Amino acid sequence: MARRPLGRLEAEVLAALAAADGPASTADLQARIPGDPAYTTVNTILFRLYDKNLVTRVREGRHFLYRLAVDESRLVADRMHDHLRHASDPSSALSRFVQNLSPDEEDALRSLLRRPRSVPRDAP
Template identity: 60%
Template sequence: MGQLEAEVLAALAGLGGSARTAELVARLDDDLAYTTVNTILHRLHEKGLISRTRTGRHYRYHLTVDESELVAGRMREHLRHASDPVGVLNRFVRTLSGEEARQLREMLDDPGESR
C-alpha cells in the first residue's frame, strides 16, 4: 500500500470509518485534488480495504479493516525487510513521546491484555 492510500485510510478512520470523498479531501492535510482522492478510494475499494454505498450521485466509503491491525502489519513488513530490525526499533522507540513510551512499557509487561 502506498503512502497516499495509508493517509486516506487514516483520514477515513479519523472520520469514524465512514465518509464521502469531499469530507476526506477536507480532512487530508495535503492539497489533494478531489479526483486524486477518488482514484485512491477506487483502488482501496478494489483491494477490499473499504466498501462503498451510493448516496445520490456520490458514494459513501466505509472501512472494512481495523486501522490498528493495518498499520501494525505495515510496521511488521518494514521490519521484515530491514537489514537491521533492532536498529529500526531502537530509532522508533527513541521518537516516542513519554506517554507513548509508558503505554508501550505497559503493553510489553502484559502483552495478553487487549487495549
C-alpha cells in the first residue's frame, strides 16, 4: 500500500472529525478514513493536531475523545491560499484548479463570485 503524505493524512483526519456527529475517538476516526490507516498512525496524527491547537480533547476512561477546535472550511481555504502564494505562476495554478471542478463545485464558485465582496475583518 502506498503511503500518504503527512499533510494529506492530517487533512483526512480533520475531515473525518468534521463529519463526526460529536466528539470522536481514535478508533471512530480510523474507521472513517479510507485506506485502513493503522490505529497508531491516526493516534499520532491526532496528537500532532492537538499540539497545533487544531483539535481539542477530553479524556474518557483510558482514551481521548477529539473535537475540531477550528473551522474546517477556514483550514482548507488557508491551505489553498498557501499553495497559491508559493506557486511560481499562481494564475496558472488557479486556472488548473478551476478546470478540474465538478459541475456542482463550479456552480457554487460562480454563485460565490457573484456576491458582493465583503471587507476582511482585519482590514482597517
